[in-house]
Amino acid sequence: MHVVVLVKHVPEPTATWSFADDLTLDRAAVEGRLSELDEYAVEQAVRLVESGLDARITYLTLGPAKAVEGLRKALSMGGDDGVHVVDPAVHGSDALATSLVLAKALQHTGFDLVLAGMASTDAEMSVLPAMLAERLGVPQVTFGGDLAVDAAAGTVTVHRDGDDATEEVVAALPAVVSVTDRTGQPRYPSFKAIMAGKKKPVQTLTLADLGVAPEQVGAAAAGVVVRSVAVRPPKQAGQVVVDDGTAAAVVADFLVARGFA
Amino acid sequence: MSDPAPQVLVLVETVPADPATGRSGTVRRPSLEQLTVARRLGTPAALVCGPADDDVVAVLGQHGAATVYVVDAPEVGGYLVGPKVDAVAAVVDRGDVGCVLVTSNPEGKEVGGRVAVRLGSGIVTDAVDVQAGDGGPVATQAVVAGQWLATSQVVRGVPVIAVRPNAAPVEPAPVQAVVEKVDVTFAPSSLGARVVSRTPRATTGRPELTAAPVVVAGGRGVGSAAGFAVVEALADALGGAVGASRAATDESWYGHQFQIGQTGKTVAPALYVAAGISGAIQHRAGMQSARTVVAVNKDAKAPIFALADLGVVGDLHTVLPQVVAEIARRRA
Known part of the structure; x- marks a missing residue:
């Protein structure tokens, strides 16, 4: 079985982000990392193999040169x-084009x-897996809280884990x-493991290799x-009070004044 | 878009009627908010996937939906996302749809994403405001964990916009809704992910978290599952919903479905009370749009205070019950 995990190299969430002149996120200006939420997908793939699934695990990423750090x-x-x-x-692509290339x-x-993970921690759209299922004509089984x-x-x-119910969902592979x-x-x-990871093969592909026109x-x-x-x-910094036994009255006054109580 | 006022199709979220209790079907509040948005952009139309009883149709008409399309087939409840994509595409295929609006939650965004692929349309998610503009709707998004505001326009195809709850008010705009039943031939590839069982959750009796005007949320400082009683008591005193930070849900002190933040719910209530929540960026991403914030935390350096209109440096287990008592005393 071939398991392909989608991984994204994203700007460090705690860094200060900025936008370039073309209004895209300036990825060169900030430290990057493997999107934290993708690590859960990686972990699930590795656990599947550890629990006996006969599978090859390939990681797939789309991004500039330093995105290889996410693969590593x-x-x-x-x-x-x-x-x-x-x-x-690829620079400046939206979700439609990204899903086409992937x-x-x-x-x-x-x-x-x-x-895939549940979202990237940069664009946070959470639409890519569904878009890929649509393009590939295969089932989408999204937001799994577990995986078998x-x-x-x-x-x-x-x-x-839905708002109103817990659902069990089954789909045929792929x-x-x-x-x-x-x-x-x-x-x-x-x-x-880090050293071993550096030695694993990484193939580089261009749009031409995939038959996608620029x-x-x-x-x-x-x-x-x-x-x-x-x-x-x-936001305007508000009032901060240190509780000396009277803070509750201050809060109640505030809530009444704003019409909440 | 040859028609001067093309239809703006809202994919409606309903709570179906419950024959066991006799409760009739209702429309979720975000869908009514999207009808307000739809009126700014064109002629509102609604699409109900599933049963649309008279009450649901009446509510949609009261909020301006001139046409209520109904796709009532067992497939829409039996499979994830795909059948609803087919339903939206079937209505759009009839022509005269200038824009599709969905709720910016996991299911709405996924339906929207697939519809966008199928129609070759651009999609904007997480819109906190949508206004009519030259060349189509202009959507405002809170991006980068809510720290930046971006405005975007769809420039290709029928715009698909996922709108966050609380992005617009619910406004009455009564029209006589016409019901049109739509027969959809579901694609085999839309029926791939089968829901084999569904275990309903007990309801809390509190307002739904993402739509609630008041949210009282607890974090690490709550300290235990039992500790959430004081958070719930304040929520009930204010008629609000209860939320929790990831720290609290990871500890199983409170249900994961109540998690607010990057990997949970995004809320934008009129009042947000953060109790024992430090305010990490991942949490702020989920509540940054709250209009008024009150924070209670023992740590005077907690980042949540930078967002707070009123901050209390103190023990939530002391302060919250006192606030509940103060509110009760003033109402007496």
Whole structure:
């Protein structure tokens, strides 16, 4: 079985981010890391193999040159190889174009199970797995709080924690699955594992390798144009009181004055 | 978009009627908010996937939906996302749909994303405001953990916009809704992820978290599952919902479905009370749009105080019950 895990190299969440002149996130200006939420997908893939699934694990990323750092982090957690789609024409792509390139890349690598995190920690759209399922014509099993693969039956089963109910969802493979941060703490790779990860093969692919024309991606092909970005005006710092036994009365006064109580 | 006022299609979220209790079906508040947005952009229309009883149709008409499309097939409840994508596409295929609005929650965004792929349309998610503009709707998004505001326009296809709860007010705008039943042929690939069992959760009786006007949330400082009693008591005194930080849900002190933040719910209530929550960036991403914030935390250096209109440096287990008592005393 071939498990392909989608990983994204994102700006460090605690860093200060900025936007370039073309209103895209300035990825060169900030330290990056493997998106924390993708680590849960990596962890699930590695656990599947550890629990006896006969599978090869490939990590797939799309991004500029330094996105390979995300692949290396994933490879240090386990798995077999990486695929890095890198092409200057991709810069400025929206979710539509990103899903097009990743779908082509998945057709290139082949897959039985595509695993993804619940969102990237930069764009935070959470739409990519669904878009990939649509493009690939395979089931989407998203926001799994757990994951079980039955290789003999060729199925994947997850439980989803909804607002009104918990659901059990089953799909036939091949399928696109996303998992949440409830699936289990990602491992922290040892020094030895980090070194081993550096030696695993990473293949680099361009759009031409995937049969995607440059005019199908990038800002010019985007279905969405960003008109402006601005820092949200900082909130006026409010009153802070140290509780000396009277703070509750201050809070109650405040709530009454604002019409909440 | 040849018609001067094309339809703006809202994918409606309903709570179906419950025959066991006799409760009739209702429309979730974010869908009514989207009808307000739809009126700014064109002629509001609604799409109900599942049963649309008279009460649901009446509520949609009261909020301006001139046409209520109904796709009532067992597939929409039996499979994830795919059948609803087919339903939206079927309505759009009839022509005269200038924009599709969905709720910016996991399911709404996924339906929207797939519809966008199928229509070759641009998609904007997490809109906190949508206004009519030259060349189509202009959506405002809170990006980068809510620290930046971006405005965007869809420039290709029928715009698909996922709108966050509380992005617009609910406004009455009564029209006589016409019901149109739509027969949809579901694609085999839309019926891939089968829901094999569904275990309903007990309801809390409190307002729904993402739509509630008041949210009282507890974090690490609450200290235990039992400690949430004081958080719940204040929420009930204010008629609000209860939320929790990831620290609290990871400890299983409170249900994961109540988690507020990057990997949980995004809320934008009129009042947010943060009790024992330090205010890490991942948490702020989920509550940054709250209009008024009150924070109670033992640590005077907690980042949540930078967001707070009123901050109390103190023990929530002391302060919260006193606030509840103060409110009760003033009402007596």
